[in-house]
Amino acid sequence: MRHRSAGGQYGTPLCRSPDCASLHPGYVWNIRAVSIARSAMSQTTVKPRTKVKPKVERPKLWKVILLNDDYTPREFVVQVLKAVFRMNESQAYRVMITAHQRGACVIAVFTKDVADTKAKEATELGKSNGYPLFFTTEPEE
Ligand code: TYC
Numbered sequence: 001m002r003h004r005s006a007g008g009q010y011g012t013p014l015c016r017s018p019d020c021a022s023l024h025p026g027y028v029w030n031i032r033a034v035s036i037a038r039s040a041m042s043q044t045t046v047k048p049r050t051k052v053k054p055k056v057e058r059p060k061l062w063k064v065i066l067l068n069d070d071y072t073p074r075e076f077v078v079q080v081l082k083a084v085f086r087m088n089e090s091q092a093y094r095v096m097i098t099a100h101q102r103g104a105c106v107i108a109v110f111t112k113d114v115a116d117t118k119a120k121e122a123t124e125l126g127k128s129n130g131y132p133l134f135f136t137t138e139p140e141e
Helices: 031-041 074-085 089-102 112-128
Strands: 061-067 104-111 134-139
Touching: 061 074, 061 089, 061 112, 074 089, 074 104, 074 112, 089 104, 104 112, 112 134
Parallel strands: none
Antiparallel strands: 061 104, 061 134
């Protein structure tokens, strides 16, 4: 079956049936092909796409966990949480009371380096004030 064409430069198809494209694939203008043809006509160089998008993976995150003990004063725990983890009074109180009641509380997640540094710094603050306050880290699933 021949395609009906108006002739002219691009052979504009006259058939408008939805089957036309599949019956006459030669009449379906590929957008890229047209773009390349136009560039060639206007003497523009078409560069092949060579950029490779690098696959970057998110770094694994680590939880900093506050452990309860029987000796560190509540107010001191709150002060440490505010100083090291940049929490406000109510956030720090909530975390402290959760650890007090449940035995432990996840404070926040960080990259491994930051989590380790903050846990160490906060534990050190307790130690230098004579308290057994303890912060630990563990990887997030
Ligand atoms: N349990 C402590 C007390 O009763 C307070 C406390 C809370 C200590 C949380 C540590 O992670 C902690 N004084």
